[in-house]
Amino acid sequence: MVDLLPEFPAFLLIFVRVTSFFLMMPLFSYRTIPASHKIGLGFFLAWIMFYTVEAPLFEINGAYFLLIMKEALVGILVGFIAYLILSAIQIAGGFIDFQMGFAIANVIDPQTGAQSPLTGQYFYIITLLFLLSVNGHHLLIDGVYYSYQFIPIDQAWIPFGDENMVEYVVKSFSSMFMVALQMAIPVVGSLFLVDVALGIVARTVPQLNVFVVGLPLKIGVSFIVIFAVMAIMMGVVSQLFELMLGTMRGLMDLIGSS
Template structure:
């Protein structure tokens, strides 16, 4: 530990980026994980990464404060990018809940503490299990480690406000909503046809209470289509996780000015 004292400023900068990344990235930012455990894990990972860098000590002055702010912003941007991409599964679940009639029955999301739809929460847990199954959490840790190759620690001004960054963010939001719509399209389209059939039945047989029998029919049909398309959903989630890793690399390339 004595070799850490001369370069304690380097270790602190690494810890700031890693801890900011853990605050917002999926899986590691869950509120069910104790903060003490996250801080300890971030410090241990920063301590391991410290021995892979050969950088001269940075003095504690005004420029060091700017570097700390820069490291925190980079860590938050990388984590938020991963979270926004993986949130496509929750958006798809919201589309499905609106058609199945679960829009009023929300539960608490353990990651954000906010209300989230039932199917969206189910898809979110399924996506996290898929992330663990394909070792995506290892790729996330690799991403924060190799981010120093694209955005060096001593670089003061990454390309936060460049045109490439704005264009990347816009395309990322479009891709997230496109993936969410594609995931929910089979169930939403099927339930739309069921709604049309129920409407025709209600006009044909006015004595039948369509409002009462329509809910269980739509829920049963929705779950049936979900079971049939579950394998496809998992493949889409795997592709979404791969897209998340690729987009993290693209963001680091843009911010690093490569």
């Protein structure tokens, strides 16, 4: 045990990065997973990675504590960018709920504890099952492991002032809304046509109360269109996984190239 003490600071840095990933990363960051399980999984992953990552010997001093802060920020930032891309699904559900009339009724997401739209939560649960079925959680863990090829463990700091890094995060944020609009546009476009038709009916048949007829009609049309385009939406979700992993890789490349 004494022989491992000189290498303990390097192991602690790896452990901090892995557990910081689990704070923000989809699937691993949810409240339904006990904190003891997250810490245990992070410990054993860090123990495995410790023997594969070539880490120099560190001295515990002021610079070492800065490295700990850097490792925590790397894990949180890369995990956050992955969660940001995947949250496009809930935003698409919010667009659909607003047109359906369900925007007033939100549900509590048990994974995060936050309020989320009904349709968005429905899509999100299906997406998580799809992510597990294609072993996407293994790819996320691979992202933690291969992060050391982009961001060395002895790198001094994260270049927050780098213009390319800020631009990359902003583009990732905008791409999230673009994917959300692509998922929601079939239902939102169909409901727009329903609104146009109801407006024409209201002008031609004034005796008909379109407010009473319109809400159940829009809900029924929404469900029909959702079931009709569900396969296309799952295709967009598969592209979303590729975008998420590519965004994580690009961000790590920008952090490590400075």
